[in-house]
Amino acid sequence: MRDYEEVTSFLGQWGPFQRLMYILLSLSSIPNGYVGMAMVFLADIPPHHCRLPFLNSSSYGGPGYNLSLPTQEVKGEVILSRCRRYTERGALDAESIQSTERCLDGFVFSKERYVSTIVTEWNLVCEDAWKAPFSVTVFFFGVLTGSFLSGIISDRYGRKFIFFATMAVQTIFSVIQAASNSWEMFSVLYFIVGMGQIANYCAAFILGSELLNKSCRISFATLGVSLSYAFGYVCLPLFAYFIRDWRMLLLALSVPGFLYIPMWWFIPESPRWLLSQGRIEEAEAIIRAAAKKNGITPPDVIFKRDDTAELMQKDCDGGQNTYTWLDLLRTSNIRNTTLVNLIMWISVGLTYYGLSLNTSNMEGDPYLNCLIAAGSEVLGYSCIFLAASYLPRRVTLPFCLIVCGVVLLIIKFVPEDLNTLTTTLAMVGKTCITGAYGFLYLYCTELFPTVVRNMGLGVTSMASRFGSTVAPYVAYMGTYDKVLPYLLMSGISIITGILSITLPETKDDELPELISQVKPLHCFCQKQRPVERKSQEENIQVGIGLENSHG
Template sequence: MRDYEEVTSFLGQWGPFQRLMYILLSLSSIPNGYVGMAMVFLADIPPHHCRLPFLNSSSYGGPGYNLSLPTEEVKGEVTLSRCRRYAEQGALDAGSNQSTERCLDGWVYSKERYLSTIVTEWNLVCDDTWKTPFTVTVFFLGVLTGSFLSGIISDRYGRKFIFFATMAVQCIFSVIQAASNSWEMFCVFYFIVGMGQIANYCSAFILGCELLSKSPRINFATLGVSLAYAFGYSILPLFAYFIRDWRMLLLALSAPGFLYIPMWWFVPESPRWLLSQGRVEEAEAIIRAAAKKNGITPPDVIFNRDDTAELMNSTVEQKVYTWIDLLSTANIRNTTILNIIMWMTVSLTYYGLSLNTSNMDGDPYLNCLIAAASEVVGYSSMWFAVRYTTRRFTLGFSLIICGLLLLIIKYVPEELNALTITLAMAGKSCITGAFGFLYLYCTELFPTVVRNMGLGVTSMASRIGSTVSPYVAYIGTYNKVLPYILMGCITIISGILGLLLPETKDEELPELISEVKPLHWFCQKQIPVKRKIEQENKQLGIGLEKSHSLQDM
């Protein structure tokens, strides 16, 4: 059977159809950039102390509070205790020798930065402080579940269906989440939003890679969806700066999702997926419509009878694939296991560094903007790297450099805080580029029949790392260096493992599980498939055209 890229080559590389798909599917990733990271502001903990009912003032640091509350040292500064008060109420000259008790009458929060957060809404402080990082963990558990289910549903019912269904889930439940009247209700809806967020991103990524040809596909994977995601991340601090109430902020972040409804009439189903299901007529109709949009007259027969018969025979034998097929052969099993390990460690480091920005000194809005800017640098650098270097080297080099930068932080003097931030942000640029690159590399490694499922399972595994990341960042409140040491070590190990994956640069996307390549060992030199065929034909003394005719017999 002829290769799909060869069959559809008459469409060209960069016509109006390809440009439209590139732009629309890239723009769909903008909300994904701020949905998960919004918790940096939604759940930020403002300064607070116990409420004292005998004092009329309900404002933070009001008259009398400095005499009626014990003090504590936080990061070298002496402040009013956040969780304790003197047991003897009404004594404005209470001394340090008096006994203390918990805040029995609630808390008073500073409104200097926020009008409200979910912390001030439901008093997620002191004994309930654990609920704040757990809220982020709930979101990532939803992401984990969505990664697994979306892959199965997408490979069975189509890319377009799951793409728009999960976009609707993310948007609608974010609006409902803003009306939550309890922390438990907020977490339930946040879990569902997490399911929609990752499923939408993965489906858009797969759909774009399968609709676009090789050259624009690389740009789409490394620049299109990645920069759109980074743009969404960068506008988050702008929204949060002007909207200081968490409910209004959540509504404002949810509203743009409704602007994507008209995309249904412009984005088609993936012809590759339709062909893998034996739905040749529908795939041909989409390809002809794309040719018309590009102003190209398609051939009378796109898929000849022999191609169609071979495709139908292969799809009848195994029409429904499950996640077990990702372990069915040695090659795809090794590829799946290595991807799972790397996605877990890369996700832990990426989100660990992102969430750790709250432990940095300075303005949180500026810190968030700097973190978003580092992602733009990471994605842009990766775009240049994939054009001139091999896939294995690009992934391994970026991960190892990230790990080394984080380990250097251990030897930076405490007074050089600016250098620590610079190294952390440089490491974040490297891990961000690697994270975005993994989507492209994973797409090229897995065959069409289980591609979205493979991306879903590995992305699901990465959420194991992301669910741990809030607690890795939490370690930074006790030891600022330890999170960097932990993330640096596992990132270097992951980079070394990445060198074992097969090379996919300048190779056609595999269609069937049997076409998955074996691991590439350090002492082994891998020859691209096309070059290998040419060398074999040269040794046999026959032309390439004759070789293809023999293979078709």
């Protein structure tokens, strides 16, 4: 049978329809770039100390505080204690020994950098310091849940539906979140925003990969959505620099989501998905509309019955099969591919978000550090585009992961006074892991078949959230030992890079349509045997046999 690419080849490679889909779906990823990373500024912890009402001063470091508070050493600098005060009221000389107590009257925060953050709003310091990183963990739990549910919903009800539904969830609940009156309310809403954020990104990725042809797919995956995501990340420190109040910053980051509403009338459903559901007429209507936009006259019959027999996926009674995440474990090939991807995504998610959230612990201005980190993403995605275009998949991914691990390991041996070199090495590692993260989306799209592609990408990207939920605490380690997070992420990256070599090569191959078309893993000590080609009749019989046995 003819494959989908061959059937729709009359559309051309880069007509008005392809350009419009490329641009619109890429631009939709801009908000995703700053929603998850906004907590770098929303939850940053300004300098602070106990409030002492008897001094009649609410400003940080006001008169009398230096004599009424104990001191502590932080990173070699002696400062006023952040969480303790003297038990007895009054001025004390430096030689006296007095008992201390926790801050009973709240805290005074420095306003040199921020007007407010969620930390200053709800005093998330000292005994409650765990709440700030936990808010980020709650967000990633939402991302995890969204990854799981969106894949099932998308493969059952369509790519377009989940794409716009999750965009609405992310935008509307971000606006509501800006009006939170408690930390608990903020965290619950952040969970819902996380559900929409990753689901929207995955849906855009899948929709673009299935609407565009093979020649555009690599560019779309590594430059289109990825660079748009990076551009959103670049916008974050710029917004945060000029808007120092967390509520106004969150509102300013949320409102642009409403600008995407008109896209509903321009972006169609995926014809590949419609064909897999047996909705041939709807798929043909979309292809004909695309041909009209490209100024091309389509053939009288686009999809023949023989061409769509396997894609329709009917069971023996003529009913339509419903796929679940259990189908990702149906055969040994797809099961092994799924398990290896789960491990890789967990590792890459932990390292990527660990390095991103760790920018607040780096020396220097946090806005500049965040801007440099965002710039490293632009470089990472640009490099991965070139690598994906010319290098085998089984070379690109291991190279990115192993180089990232080695660079982060070198930080262990950098003298403490060479902060610039440490920052440079961290950003090189960030560039490599960013490239690996973006590349995984492309690679998974090519590894999983159409009937469970969005589900496969959803489940594996969901696994990365197990890593990202731990990432805030990995970054939090940096407040006590700045080298420890790098050592942890280094070891994980190197091990995962070696494991990724076992995945099959997919460069220049057609996207698989059926579960039976998934390739086996490539073991280090085993030479792969070529897959024998079967006739059209044999392929149809194998497809029907699998459907009857698993339907």
